[in-house]
Amino acid sequence: MTSDPSAIPLHHAARRGLLIVMTGASGVGKGTLREQWLAGQDVFYSTSWTTREARPGERDGIDYIFVTPAAFEAKVMADGFLEHASFVGNSYGTPIEPIEAALSRGQDVVLEIEVEGAMQVKARMGDEAILVFIMPPSLTELRRRLEGRATETPERIEKRLARAREEIREAHEFRFVVVNDDLEKAVEGLRAIQTAERARQLPENEWTPEDRAARLRADTLRSYALSDADLQRVVES
Numbered sequence: 001m002t003s004d005p006s007a008i009p010l011h012h013a014a015r016r017g018l019l020i021v022m023t024g025a026s027g028v029g030k031g032t033l034r035e036q037w038l039a040g041q042d043v044f045y046s047t048s049w050t051t052r053e054a055r056p057g058e059r060d061g062i063d064y065i066f067v068t069p070a071a072f073e074a075k076v077m078a079d080g081f082l083e084h085a086s087f088v089g090n091s092y093g094t095p096i097e098p099i100e101a102a103l104s105r106g107q108d109v110v111l112e113i114e115v116e117g118a119m120q121v122k123a124r125m126g127d128e129a130i131l132v133f134i135m136p137p138s139l140t141e142l143r144r145r146l147e148g149r150a151t152e153t154p155e156r157i158e159k160r161l162a163r164a165r166e167e168i169r170e171a172h173e174f175r176f177v178v179v180n181d182d183l184e185k186a187v188e189g190l191r192a193i194q195t196a197e198r199a200r201q202l203p204e205n206e207w208t209p210e211d212r213a214a215r216l217r218a219d220t221l222r223s224y225a226l227s228d229a230d231l232q233r234v235v236e237s
């Protein structure tokens with residue numbers, strides 16, 4: 001991954017980059033999927049601002065830009081975020097400037113954010129935002145992942161799970177839903193979505209056989225197939 005425009009192949013220069021927004025409950029595996037999916041790709045991954053404390057091993061400027069509540073608020077007042085939200089006691093936001101610059105130079109952009117922020121991107125960017133909801137196989141498995149990651153206190157895990165129940169009920173608001181059960185299969189789904197959405201920028205007679213296969217695969221991941229009852233089953237399982 002790089003934000004160096006000189007590294008962009010020439011054939012990308014004419015098109016606008018894709019804006020792909022990964023959202024879903026905390027602990028569902030967004031970061032894990034993103035690392036595998038984007039490895040070796042020339043994609044701009046947006047580093048968020050947050051007011052939360054850095055976890056051991058997290059690097060300022062790489063994992064997050066860690067700021068004080070006052071600095072965060074000043075950025076909000078200056079209209080410096082594409083979206084921002086409060087999540088279980090802390091603020092998180094996507095700085096707008098680097099996103100617009102990357103899209104304009106034809107580089108795909110990936111955001112990894114919680115659901116309220118993703119809804120703001122949907123409202124602000126309309127169809128340009130390709131929204132992908134990452135779904136856990138069950139709430140029990142989500143709890144297991146949060147506990148296994150061991151980054152939160154038991155109390156914070158409960159708060160994140162409570163928020164997850166609400167977030168999962170909103171999954172049909174997003175264009176695609178990828179279930180993160182088998183990691184490889186979920187990564188393959190994300191690759192298909194990216195290829196299919198790139199193909200959408202071209203006339204159909206220019207699609208390659210890979211583009212056509214990706215379009216068919218991506219169609220199987222559209223969220224409209226999900227009913228409220230399907231979502232309720234995940235929340236209750």
Ligand SMILES: Nc1ncnc2c1ncn2[C@@H]1O[C@H](COP(=O)(O)OP(=O)(O)OP(=O)(O)O)[C@@H](O)[C@H]1O
Nearest residue numbers: 025026027028029030031032145149180181182183
């Ligand atoms: N498909 C999977 N099967 C089993 N475990 C997984 C899978 N995907 C991710 N995990 C594990 O789940 C835990 C949470 O993953 P990760 O940190 O990527 O979630 P996240 O959605 O990015 O969380 P947050 O939103 O809080 O940053 C990690 O320990 C990770 O190794």
Ligand SMILES: Nc1nc2c(ncn2[C@@H]2O[C@H](COP(=O)(O)O)[C@@H](O)[C@H]2O)c(=O)[nH]1
Nearest residue numbers: 026048084085087092093094112113114117
């Ligand atoms: N709305 C936004 N949500 C964000 C952003 N950056 C990260 N996040 C999400 O917050 C929760 C909690 O993150 P954690 O690192 O404390 O576990 C998680 O769902 C992230 O995806 C952002 O810029 N905006």
